Amino acid sequence: MSTLVILGVAIVPQSVTTYNTVAASMFFFWDYLITFDDEVNFIWRQKQSYISALFYFIRYLTLAIRSVHLIFCANVFGYLGITAPDCTVWRWFQVLSGQILFCIVELLLITRIYALYEKSTKLLGVLLFFLLLEFSAMMALVITSLPKEVAKGLPPALAHIHSAPCIGISQPKEFASLWIPALIMQTTLSILVAWKVLRSGSFTGNRLLTIFVRDHLWAFLMIFGVAFWATLAYELTDDLGETALTWTYSVLGFAGTRLVLNLRGYTESTDEVLTSEISEINFSSVPPAPSSSPYIQTSDSSTLCHTMFIENQSSK
Numbered sequence: 001m002s003t004l005v006i007l008g009v010a011i012v013p014q015s016v017t018t019y020n021t022v023a024a025s026m027f028f029f030w031d032y033l034i035t036f037d038d039e040v041n042f043i044w045r046q047k048q049s050y051i052s053a054l055f056y057f058i059r060y061l062t063l064a065i066r067s068v069h070l071i072f073c074a075n076v077f078g079y080l081g082i083t084a085p086d087c088t089v090w091r092w093f094q095v096l097s098g099q100i101l102f103c104i105v106e107l108l109l110i111t112r113i114y115a116l117y118e119k120s121t122k123l124l125g126v127l128l129f130f131l132l133l134e135f136s137a138m139m140a141l142v143i144t145s146l147p148k149e150v151a152k153g154l155p156p157a158l159a160h161i162h163s164a165p166c167i168g169i170s171q172p173k174e175f176a177s178l179w180i181p182a183l184i185m186q187t188t189l190s191i192l193v194a195w196k197v198l199r200s201g202s203f204t205g206n207r208l209l210t211i212f213v214r215d216h217l218w219a220f221l222m223i224f225g226v227a228f229w230a231t232l233a234y235e236l237t238d239d240l241g242e243t244a245l246t247w248t249y250s251v252l253g254f255a256g257t258r259l260v261l262n263l264r265g266y267t268e269s270t271d272e273v274l275t276s277e278i279s280e281i282n283f284s285s286v287p288p289a290p291s292s293s294p295y296i297q298t299s300d301s302s303t304l305c306h307t308m309f310i311e312n313q314s315s316k
Helices: 003-034 035-046 052-072 084-116 121-148 156-161 173-200 207-236 240-267
Strands: 281-284 303-306
Touching: 003 035, 003 052, 003 240, 035 052, 035 240, 052 084, 052 240, 084 121, 084 173, 084 207, 084 240, 121 173, 173 207, 207 240
Parallel strands: none
Antiparallel strands: 281 303
8 A cells, every 4th residue: 555545544534533632632621720729729628528539530530641642642753653562552541541530420420319319328329330330341342342453553654644543543343332331321320310300399499409400411411422422433433433532531521520619619609608527408309498498508307418529618
């Protein structure tokens, strides 16, 4: 195959992946910069907890993944000396880091639902079991599909123009099914939120709860959307699949960190400063409380749904 044919077939499609990798990375870096002060005020200066640990993991794992992607994709002059075996290692890094990030974000969503359902240990156990099944299914798909990939690499004469992750890698069709377990899990979690909202009646007087449900809605749409896009994209062309994959990391990192910061930011900007380890949100199947009886309180009533997202704000 001539050099011109290789350039036309391999370089042009992969340039799309490179541009999207840079765009997705810049999107996350931009969000990181504009929310860094919120991270300092609402996470660093507050009492550290399980939710704080999830936040750090999601935030900085995404930052590390995006940084590695930029370094790899910026290999314009071939300084990295990438070979076909290196492409295999790169692919495993992409997939495994993505699966871990996906499961951590879903663990955060499960924690929110655990709070929403008044800390039901039975529901928590079921959801954690589903999460384990999802991770196992996704890993099984990875193990069976990745060995079938063909890493063609680049001819030595073209090493200097390498500007995208491993030009010439082709994915088997099974790779498209990798996101199906995640789609099922996301749908299940959102059905649980919708069911609780419908059963509880009106909650328009509760600003904090409105933010809670609103954030879950847009996070679901973003995560479900990018997973659905990836499923379809890999069925079409490999370069579209790579484009979907690179945006998946940024979407997960953005959604996971914003879910925590938005709730923390709201309680910090209101007079509803809580003195307990967690705030308690009235979200049971009872009639809406009158305006003189706010939803947010510090009662031991079994009708309250305890959310673990807003720790002691007085610990600053």
